[in-house]
Amino acid sequence: MSATFLGIPPFPEAARAAVDDSRLRHNLRKATHTIRDKRGAVVTELEEDWERLRSEGAAIKSHTLRHLDHYLEQLESSVERAGGHVHWAADAAEANAIVTRLVQATGETDVVKVKSMATQEIELNNALAEAGITAYETDLAELIVQLGDDLPSHILVPAIHLGRSQIREIFLDQMAEWGVAAPEGLTDDPRALAEAARVHLRERFLRTRTAISGANFAVADSGTLVVLESEGNGRMCLTLPETLISVVGIEKIVPTWADLEVFMQTLPRSSTGERMNPYTSTWTGVTPGDGPQEFHLVLLDNGRTDVLADTVGRQALRCIRCSACLNTCPVYERTGGHAYGSVYPGPIGAILTPQLRGMSSEVDEALPYASSLCGACYEVCPVAIDIPEVLVHLREEVAAGPGHLGEKAMMKGAEAVLGSSHALNAAQHAAGAARNLVPRHLPGMAGAWTDTRDLPDVPAESFRQWWNKHEKGQS
Amino acid sequence: MSTSRERVLARVRAALTDVPADEPVVRPVERPYADSHGMGAALEVLEDRLRDYKALVRRVPADRLAEEVAAALERRGASTVAVPEGVDADWFARTGAERRPDSRERPLELRELDGVDGVVTACAVAIAETGTIVLDGGADQGRRAITLVPDYHLCVVRADQVVDGVPQAVRRLDPARPLTWISGPSATSDIELNRVEGVHGPRTLEVLLVE
Ligand code: SF4
Numbered sequence: 001m002s003a004t005f006l007g008i009p010p011f012p013e014a015a016r017a018a019v020d021d022s023r024l025r026h027n028l029r030k031a032t033h034t035i036r037d038k039r040g041a042v043v044t045e046l047e048e049d050w051e052r053l054r055s056e057g058a059a060i061k062s063h064t065l066r067h068l069d070h071y072l073e074q075l076e077s078s079v080e081r082a083g084g085h086v087h088w089a090a091d092a093a094e095a096n097a098i099v100t101r102l103v104q105a106t107g108e109t110d111v112v113k114v115k116s117m118a119t120q121e122i123e124l125n126n127a128l129a130e131a132g133i134t135a136y137e138t139d140l141a142e143l144i145v146q147l148g149d150d151l152p153s154h155i156l157v158p159a160i161h162l163g164r165s166q167i168r169e170i171f172l173d174q175m176a177e178w179g180v181a182a183p184e185g186l187t188d189d190p191r192a193l194a195e196a197a198r199v200h201l202r203e204r205f206l207r208t209r210t211a212i213s214g215a216n217f218a219v220a221d222s223g224t225l226v227v228l229e230s231e232g233n234g235r236m237c238l239t240l241p242e243t244l245i246s247v248v249g250i251e252k253i254v255p256t257w258a259d260l261e262v263f264m265q266t267l268p269r270s271s272t273g274e275r276m277n278p279y280t281s282t283w284t285g286v287t288p289g290d291g292p293q294e295f296h297l298v299l300l301d302n303g304r305t306d307v308l309a310d311t312v313g314r315q316a317l318r319c320i321r322c323s324a325c326l327n328t329c330p331v332y333e334r335t336g337g338h339a340y341g342s343v344y345p346g347p348i349g350a351i352l353t354p355q356l357r358g359m360s361s362e363v364d365e366a367l368p369y370a371s372s373l374c375g376a377c378y379e380v381c382p383v384a385i386d387i388p389e390v391l392v393h394l395r396e397e398v399a400a401g402p403g404h405l406g407e408k409a410m411m412k413g414a415e416a417v418l419g420s421s422h423a424l425n426a427a428q429h430a431a432g433a434a435r436n437l438v439p440r441h442l443p444g445m446a447g448a449w450t451d452t453r454d455l456p457d458v459p460a461e462s463f464r465q466w467w468n469k470h471e472k473g474q475s
Numbered sequence: 476m477s478t479s480r481e482r483v484l485a486r487v488r489a490a491l492t493d494v495p496a497d498e499p500v501v502r503p504v505e506r507p508y509a510d511s512h513g514m515g516a517a518l519e520v521l522e523d524r525l526r527d528y529k530a531l532v533r534r535v536p537a538d539r540l541a542e543e544v545a546a547a548l549e550r551r552g553a554s555t556v557a558v559p560e561g562v563d564a565d566w567f568a569r570t571g572a573e574r575r576p577d578s579r580e581r582p583l584e585l586r587e588l589d590g591v592d593g594v595v596t597a598c599a600v601a602i603a604e605t606g607t608i609v610l611d612g613g614a615d616q617g618r619r620a621i622t623l624v625p626d627y628h629l630c631v632v633r634a635d636q637v638v639d640g641v642p643q644a645v646r647r648l649d650p651a652r653p654l655t656w657i658s659g660p661s662a663t664s665d666i667e668l669n670r671v672e673g674v675h676g677p678r679t680l681e682v683l684l685v686e
Contacts, residue, residue, distance in 0.1 A: 031668050045512070052508040063502050066494045069487045082651070088480040140674060141665035157665055164666055190666040194674050201675065206585055206624075222650035232623060232661040232676025239619040239653075240585065250483065255502065261645040262508065264656075268605075272664065275524060276605035279676060280656035281619070287653050289579025290618040301483045309490035 024161055028336055031160050032327040038273025039324060039380070045275075046265070057262050058384040061318035064220075064253050065308060071220040071253045072299065078223025082285020084295040089247075091302050096127035098298050099212065099245055103133050106243050108210045114227060114234045115139035116214030117155065117321060118247045118300055120343040121356075124212070135212065136178070136204055138233035140197050147174040153337030153345065155323040156271055161336050164188040175200050201233065211237035211292070215248045216267065216320065218297070222257045224284045225297070228267060228277045238281045244292035249300050251308075251317035263320060266382035270322035303356035312393040316352045318383040325377035325387060331370055340370065347377035351390040359398060368394035511640030517603040518684060521637055524606025528659020529672050531681040540631070543683055544595065545570035547629055551679070553592035556629075557583060557621045561614025562597060566631065577621050578614075588620060593627030594677075599654075600644045601637045606659065608632060608682070609644060611652045619655055628677040630657075633685050 043050050064071055076086045087102075089095035103111055111128070113119065113135050125135040125146075137146040141159040145152050148170040152158030159167065168188040175182040180200045186192055213234070217226040225246055227234050238244060254260065268277045286295050308314055326332045326346030337345030341363040342353035350371055354364040368391050371377075377387040514520050518534070525532045535543040544566050548556065553572055560578040567574060575591055577583045583591075597615035598608045608630055610616040622628050638644050648654060661676030672678055 027667065034668050045514075047512065049509045049512060056506075056508055060502070066491060066498065067500045068491070069484050070500050072484065072487065088483050090479050090482050090486075094479055138675075139665075140663045144665070157668065159665055160668075167666055190669040190671050193666055194663055194671040198674055202589075205675065206589060219650065224650045230661070231663045231674035233674065235619065235623050235655065236675050239623060250487070257650045258504075258642075258645060261642040264645070265508075265605075265641050274658070276602075276607045276656070276658035278528070278658050278660065278662050280654075282650065282654040282656075284651050284653070287579075287612065289582065290612055290653055291620075299483070301486065305483065305486035305490050308487065311493050 023163060024336060025334060027161060027163060028333055031154075031157065032333050035156075035273050035323075035327045039270060039327070040273075042269045042273055042275055046269070050266075053262055053266050054382055054384055057266050057320075057382055058318060060254055060259050060262060061251075061320075061383055062315070064255055065251065065314055065317055068250065068253070068308065071255055072250060074220040074255075075218055075223065075253055076299075078219075078221060079285060079295075079297050080223075082223045084223070084285040084297055087296060087298045089298055089300050089302070092122035095122050095247055095298055095300050095302065096124055099124060099247065100128060100131045100133065102243070102245050102296050103128065103210055103212075104131065106210045108133075108208075110134050110136065110204075110208050111210045111212050112136050112138050112204060112208045112237045112241065113142075113211070114213035114229070114237045115142045115158070116212070116247065117343055118214045118249050119212060120152065122247070122300070122302060124247065136201075136208070138201055138205070138237060139229070140194065140231055140233070143197060143201070144170060147171065147178060151338060152343065154326060155321050155345070155348075156326075161338070164190060164193065167193055171196055171200075179204055201236075205233075205236040205240055209241050210243045211241040211245070213237060213244065213246045215246050215252055217254050217260060217263060218248050218252050219257050219260065220253050220255050222284055224257065224282050226260065226280065226282045228271075228280045230272070230278045232279055235279055235281055238283065239291045241292055243294045243296070244283075245296045245298065247298045247300055249302075250304050251319075267320050267322055270320075270324040270380065270382040303358070306358065307352070307355040310355065310393075313351065313355050313390050315385050316348065316355060316390060318385055319348050319352065320383055321348075322382055324380040324382065328376040328380045329371070330374065330376070331372060335370075340367065342367075347371060347387045348385070351385075351387055351394060354394055359394070359401065365398050365401075368398055506642065508642075509640065510642045511638075512604060514604055514639070517637045517639050518634060518686070520603040520639070521601055521606060521632075522684065524603065525659065525680075525682055528606055528662075528680075530606075530659050531679065532684065533682070534684045534686060537685050540566055540683065540685055541568040541570075544629070544631075545572075547681055547683065548572045548593070548595075551593060551627055551629075551681070553627060553629075555591045557588060557591045557594040557617075557625060559596055559615055559617030559621065561617075562595065563615070566595070577617055579618060582618060583621070585620070585624065588624040591625050593629060594621050594625045595629045595631070596622055597631050597633075598636060600647050601632045602641055602644045603637055603639050605641060607641075607644070608657045609648060610655045610657065611648060612654075613652075619653055622655065622657075623676055626673075626677055627679045627681070628657075628660075629681045629683070631683045631685060637684075 144159040154160040165188045171182040215225040332346040340349040350367045354367045555573045558574045560576045599611035600609045660680040663674045
């Protein structure tokens with residue numbers, strides 16, 4: 001994963017002018033609190049079973065990681081037995097080259113894409129563009145982000161930082177350049193905006209013959225790939241084209257088909273706060289006469305084996321990308337996703353990104369400090385990743401590492417920014433304006449938030465008491 | 476390609492030196508969690524959840540299914556419907572709607588599918604607690620595309636296909652088949668978290684629960 005996420009691509013002038021910090025914070029706060037409340041309700045509905053599902057989910061993923069070589073080989077043979085082709089990519093460049101070659105073999109220059117963190121991580125769209133292939137994002141939020149020449153800021157709702165009027169502007173300005181134009185007189189009513197997206201994308205779905213996706217799970221024993229989504233754009237991409245290419249991180253494996261019964265209960269509830277997401281598609285190789293007749297699975301390492309090698313940090317690979325930790329994090333709530341300088345924002349980003357990229361830059365060195373260690377992320381995580389434990393572990397590594405310059409600066413920043421809300425707003429504003437400049441403007445801000453090592457690691461009060469007080473204290 | 480394969484596998488193995496060689500690769504099959512959560516009678520719960528997702532739901536006695544199918548298509552104003560070839564022809568005994576049969580062997584053209592008013596199918600399993608209907612590509616459910624492209628999906632669910640919880644459904648399903656789990660109509664919450672039903676999939680899901 002490249003460390004230049006923040007600088008590429010630059011925000012368009014118009015979007016930058018329109019983005020107003022207080023608006024962003026308001027949107028973020030409203031969004032994260034809404035999802036958080038919904039999540040709480042549907043999790044409570046399962047009563048004490050929730051904790052059992054959570055620990056079972058953690059156990060399944062931990063077990064898989066401890067025997068990942070075995071399950072990778074098993075997955076490979078099950079997928080091939082079912083008529084799929086398996087490719088291995090050690091890093092982003094290899095994955096991009098494989099996908100580019102596969103698309104070129106179809107003779108197509110347009111591909112449709114299902115929202116996928118893995119392909120964002122490897123910056124696949126840029127690689128395809130260099131080869132003259134246009135990748136069209138089809139998830140509504142990803143479409144907004146793509147049309148706006150913007151960057152996603154949340155795992156689940158990538159356009160969470162944009163308001164409806166900004167989305168309307170983007171549609172009016174950009175849709176025509178990418179295909180079917182936005183209708184005249186488009187309002188900023190979410191229904192109207194969704195309808196515009198439907199019309200814009202339908203032609204594309206019916207015409208495009210190659211699709212690229214990720215996967216939420218890959219089942220080793222059956223060779224089944226699984227994608228959870230809401231809009232139906234996933235189903236469109238996964239079933240209408242002739243060729244399907246799925247780029248999947250090697251940590252997405254679960255051993256058996258039956259294991260899905262755990263994650264199909266925990267992922268939707270943790271993620272959108274729904275009992276179940278509107279659509280889930282599963283496919284096993286190819287099915288004659290139904291769906292793509294050619295299926296390629298690209299298994300992606302790209303730093304994951306480095307994470308695997310760290311016995312403390314390894315647990316980050318259990319992540320099922322539900323985004324519950326983002327929605328509960330007081331730091332994310334104020335900074336938004338762009339501050340993390342990575343496709344993986346929030347608490348999970350703070351532990352996953354520096355491990356994947358190897359903490360060789362100031363951005364990555366600062367990330368383990370992008371937390372107050374309050375523990376809220378651990379409490380909500382459906383696979384019980386002890387994010388605070390990993391953060392502390394990574395901080396130790398940063399402090400022990402050579403060339404470590406960041407910490408003192410962070411402490412200074414923390415004083416300045418945490419000292420008053422006015423200074424905080426100013427820092428966020430500055431960081432916002434610096435988004436398309438050099439990435440190293442950001443750690444100051446992430447670091448500012450972050451270094452609260454003078455807080456006791458184990459608070460005397462319970463987390464919930466602390467949290468309630470903390471919540472009341474801010475608005 | 477094989478060199479990358481060997482490289483990744485070698486890295487994985489090198490990363491796992493802490494794992495004892497004799498640690499079993501197979502996990503014992505224990506399911507410490509519940510099959511279901513006692514939320515009430517399956518059909519009631521399913522109906523409640525589907526309504527919560529803004530699906531249309533009707534409980535219908537088996538001997539009135541043909542009338543109810545006809546009435547639903549009439550209400551919708553659906554005069555042409557895609558129908559998987561394996562659907563029981565009796566369902567359509569009372570409707571004047573024109574049926575366009577579809578199968579893997581004789582698929583409708585995509586443009587034709589885009590032009591029909593709706594699609595009528597059966598299902599494989601339904602999960603009460605989550606309000607989920609699962610299609611498995613069986614002869615009465617058809618190719619995945621036919622329940623996706625038309626804007627209206629009328630789905631007939633038999634009472635004996637309804638289970639309480641997710642684990643029970645997973646056990647009934649065959650992973651070798653392509654599965655589509657449907658929980659309400661297509662929806663998005665991407666714009667300021669306002670839920671909008673219907674983006675790319677059918678914007679209306681109507682369920683006939685046959686008792
Ligand atoms: S770390 Fe846990 S809570 Fe955060 S996204 Fe991953 S699975 Fe969800």
